[in-house]
Amino acid sequence: MNKVATQSHAAASPPTGTCYKVLLWEEGALAPEQLHAWQEARRNLLSRMRDAGIKGARGTLARLGEELRELSEQAVVRPLDTCAQAGLSLTRVGALAAKLQSEVTVLAYRLSPCSAAILVELSGEESLDELVKRWSSSTAELQWCTTPLIEALSAAEAAEWQESCRAEAGTSDDDTEADEENAAGFHHVTVLRTEAVEALQPAEGRVLVDATLGGGGHSELMLQSGATVWGIDQDPAARRAARKRLAAYADRLHIIAGNFRNAAEMLRAEGLEQVDGILADIGISSPQVDQADRGFSFLAEGPLDMRMNPAAPRSAADIVNTAAESELADILWQYGEERASRAIARRIVQERTKAPITTTTQLAAIIASVLPRKGKQHPATRSFQALRIAVNDELGALDALLESGLDLLKSGGRFAIITFHSLEDRAVKRYFDRVTRPEIDRPEWPAPRPNPEYAARLVTRKPIVAGEAELAANPRSRSAKLRIIEKL
Numbered sequence: 001m002n003k004v005a006t007q008s009h010a011a012a013s014p015p016t017g018t019c020y021k022v023l024l025w026e027e028g029a030l031a032p033e034q035l036h037a038w039q040e041a042r043r044n045l046l047s048r049m050r051d052a053g054i055k056g057a058r059g060t061l062a063r064l065g066e067e068l069r070e071l072s073e074q075a076v077v078r079p080l081d082t083c084a085q086a087g088l089s090l091t092r093v094g095a096l097a098a099k100l101q102s103e104v105t106v107l108a109y110r111l112s113p114c115s116a117a118i119l120v121e122l123s124g125e126e127s128l129d130e131l132v133k134r135w136s137s138s139t140a141e142l143q144w145c146t147t148p149l150i151e152a153l154s155a156a157e158a159a160e161w162q163e164s165c166r167a168e169a170g171t172s173d174d175d176t177e178a179d180e181e182n183a184a185g186f187h188h189v190t191v192l193r194t195e196a197v198e199a200l201q202p203a204e205g206r207v208l209v210d211a212t213l214g215g216g217g218h219s220e221l222m223l224q225s226g227a228t229v230w231g232i233d234q235d236p237a238a239r240r241a242a243r244k245r246l247a248a249y250a251d252r253l254h255i256i257a258g259n260f261r262n263a264a265e266m267l268r269a270e271g272l273e274q275v276d277g278i279l280a281d282i283g284i285s286s287p288q289v290d291q292a293d294r295g296f297s298f299l300a301e302g303p304l305d306m307r308m309n310p311a312a313p314r315s316a317a318d319i320v321n322t323a324a325e326s327e328l329a330d331i332l333w334q335y336g337e338e339r340a341s342r343a344i345a346r347r348i349v350q351e352r353t354k355a356p357i358t359t360t361t362q363l364a365a366i367i368a369s370v371l372p373r374k375g376k377q378h379p380a381t382r383s384f385q386a387l388r389i390a391v392n393d394e395l396g397a398l399d400a401l402l403e404s405g406l407d408l409l410k411s412g413g414r415f416a417i418i419t420f421h422s423l424e425d426r427a428v429k430r431y432f433d434r435v436t437r438p439e440i441d442r443p444e445w446p447a448p449r450p451n452p453e454y455a456a457r458l459v460t461r462k463p464i465v466a467g468e469a470e471l472a473a474n475p476r477s478r479s480a481k482l483r484i485i486e487k488l
C-alpha cells in the first residue's frame with residue numbers, strides 16, 4: 001500500500017471515560033460516487049440500528065455496529081490512508097492541529113495530507129457536533145466533508161489508538177528492555193555545547209528549536225535556562241534517549257519525529273509560526289557510528305545500512321547494489337572527495353555481479369583491494385562518508401533548512417549551525433554570506449546594488465571552533481565549526 005506522509009501526536013494524559021475519534025477529510029479527497037454510496041449505506045445501517053435498539057435486540061445491534069465499522073473502514077479510512085492529492089499538504093491540514101489543544105482534551109491526532117483523525121474526550125460543556133463544526137470553520141481555507149466519521153471508543157480502545165499515534169510519532173513510552181538499554185547506552189559527547197547554546201541567548205520564555213536533538217546535550221542546556229525547546233530528530237533511538245535524559249523538562253520540551261528539511265512545515269503544523277532561535281548540530285551521533293547494526297562503520301561487521309531514519313526508503317546497500325557505475329563514482333567524488341572514485345566504483349560493480357554487497361566489512365574490503373592503506377586513515381573512510389551523505393541526502397536537507405530557517409525566526413532571532421566537514425561548512429558559509437551582505441556587486445554593474453536577500457547580520461565573522469580543553473577531551477570536536485547569524 002502506498003502510505004502517504006502522516007504526522008502524529010499523542011498527549012501524555014491517558015483516556016479516562018468515553019472518547020470519540022473524529023475523522024475529517026477534505027472534500028474531493030474521496031470520489032463523490034464512492035462517498036455517496038457510503039452515506040446511503042450508512043444511513044440505512046443507522047436506521048436499522050435504531051430499530052434494533054427500540055426492540056432491545058442487542059445481538060442484532062452489535063452485528064450492525066460491526067458492519068458499520070467495516071463499511072466505513074473500507075469506504076473511507078483505507079482510501080484516505082492512501083490518498084495523496086496534488087496540492088494538499090500537511091501544512092494545510094496542520095493548521096487544524098494548532099487550534100485543537102485549547103478547546104477540549106485532545107488525546108491524540110494523526111494528520112495526513114487531506115485528512116485529520118482526532119481523538120477527544122469531552123468535558124460535557126460542548127457537544128461533539130458543535131466542536132466538529134467549530135474545527136471545520138476555524139480552518140475555513142479547507143473544505144471539510146460535511147459528514148465526518150465519528151466513532152465512540154471505550155477508554156481501553158482509545159488508549160490503544162493513542163499508543164499507536166505515539167509509536168508513529170516516535171514518542172512511545174512503552175519502550176522494550178532493549179530500548180531502555182539503548183537509551184541508557186546512548187553516549188554522545190556534545191560538541192561546542194556552551195558556545196552553541198549561548199549563541200541562542202536562551203532564557204525563560206524564549207522558544208528555541210534544536211533541529212538535531214540527538215542525545216539532547218544542547219537541548220539540556222537550553223532547558224536549564226528556562227527556555228521552551230522543540231527538538232527534531234529523524235532517528236527514533238535518539239528521540240528515545242533524549243526523552244529519557246530530559247524527562248524532568250517534559251513540560252517545556254516538545255519532540256518532533258522527522259527530517260529538519262521540513263522543520264518549517266512541521267513546526268507550523270504544531271502552531272508555531274516563529275521562534276527565537278534555531279540550532280543545528282549537523283551530522284551523525286556517536287551511537288549511530290558505534291552501533292554496528294546501524295551499518296555506518298567499516299570497522300565493525302554490520303548490515304550495509306547507514307540510514308539515520310531506519311524507515312527511509314534507500315539504504316547504503318540499495319545504492320551500492322543498484323546505482324549505475326557513473327552515479328557511484330559521482331557520489332564518492334562529490335561527497336567523499338575520493339580521488340580513486342572511478343576505480344572504486346568499477347570494482348564495486350564487478351563484485352556485485354558475483355554476489356550482492358550486503359555488509360560494511362564486505363564493502364570496506366572491496367575498497368581496500370583498490371586502494372592500499374596509506375598512513376593512519378582506513379582506505380574506506382572517504383567512501384563511507386560519501387555513501388552516508390548520499391543515503392541521508394545530508395546536503396539536500398541542510399540546504400532546505402538554510403533556505404527555510406530565516407523565515408522561521410523572529411526579528412533578532414539567532415540561527416546557529418555546527419558543521420563537521422568542508423562540504424557542509426561551505427554550504428553554510430555561502431548561505432550566511434548571501435543573506436548578510438547589504439549590497440551585491442558585479443563587474444558589469446557601474447555601482448553596487450542593494451541585496452534583495454539581505455535579512456541578517458553575522459554574529460561572528462569567523463567560525464567558532466573548539467578550545468584546547470574540548471579538543472583534548474573530545475577528538476571529534478577537531479573539525480567542528482560553529483557559524484551564527486541574527487535576523488535583522
Ligand SMILES: C[S@@+](CC[C@H](N)C(=O)[O-])C[C@H]1O[C@@H](n2cnc3c(N)ncnc32)[C@H](O)[C@@H]1O
Binds near residue numbers: 190213219232261284
Ligand atoms: C551530531 S548529532 C546531535 C547531537 C546533539 N546536539 C547532542 O548534543 O546530543 C546529530 C543528530 O541529528 C540527527 N539528524 C541529522 N540529520 C538530520 C535531519 N536531516 N533531520 C533530522 N535529524 C537529523 C541525527 O539523527 C543525530 O541524532
